[in-house]
Amino acid sequence: MLCLSCNTETRPESIEPGLVAEQCPTCQGTWLGLGDYRHWLDQAPPLPDEAVSKAAELIEEASPRALRCPDCTQLLQKYRVAGHLKFRLDRCGACRKVWLDGDEWPALRAHGLTRTLLHILSDRGQREVRESESRERRDATWRARLGDVDYAEAQRVRAWLAGHPQRAVLLAFLLTTAPAPH
Numbered sequence: 001m002l003c004l005s006c007n008t009e010t011r012p013e014s015i016e017p018g019l020v021a022e023q024c025p026t027c028q029g030t031w032l033g034l035g036d037y038r039h040w041l042d043q044a045p046p047l048p049d050e051a052v053s054k055a056a057e058l059i060e061e062a063s064p065r066a067l068r069c070p071d072c073t074q075l076l077q078k079y080r081v082a083g084h085l086k087f088r089l090d091r092c093g094a095c096r097k098v099w100l101d102g103d104e105w106p107a108l109r110a111h112g113l114t115r116t117l118l119h120i121l122s123d124r125g126q127r128e129v130r131e132s133e134s135r136e137r138r139d140a141t142w143r144a145r146l147g148d149v150d151y152a153e154a155q156r157v158r159a160w161l162a163g164h165p166q167r168a169v170l171l172a173f174l175l176t177t178a179p180a181p182h
């Protein structure tokens, strides 16, 4: 097949030990069969903790262009990945294959998400991502209103209150306008 990003002829490559996908030698764009993926999941050894990096680089979605399945020519559907990963995965439902741009599988690996692809593509996974994205948007709105310093302080207080056995009393106290009794 031809790479969906740069039109180079792809070839089979191991993207993980035991997992082969069609890959572009130029840009590492990857056409992954979900059947092969599922088979690999069943056999893959558990992911070591050190493979999960919190410091992975964020990748901005370049352009949300629509892609066509190289096998059946249907339009690929776009799937959110995670609130903190801004790119989309492209999937052909009919062929059960996923297109990953060259930096996307490494980004999934860096975030410890290579084993959760089927969950990401599920309705529940997509709902979770949408919820976390709208939570992020809400937080950004509050941060803009409060300013960074007060926002950080408010977050700290909120975390402290969340686990406090006297939470309700403390909240009531914070809302009182009367001077504190001595």
Ligand SMILES: [Zn+2]
Pocket: 003, 004, 005, 006, 007, 008, 024, 025, 026, 027, 028, 029
């Ligand atoms: Zn390519």
Ligand SMILES: [Zn+2]
Pocket: 069, 070, 071, 072, 073, 074, 092, 093, 094, 095, 096
């Ligand atoms: Zn297809």
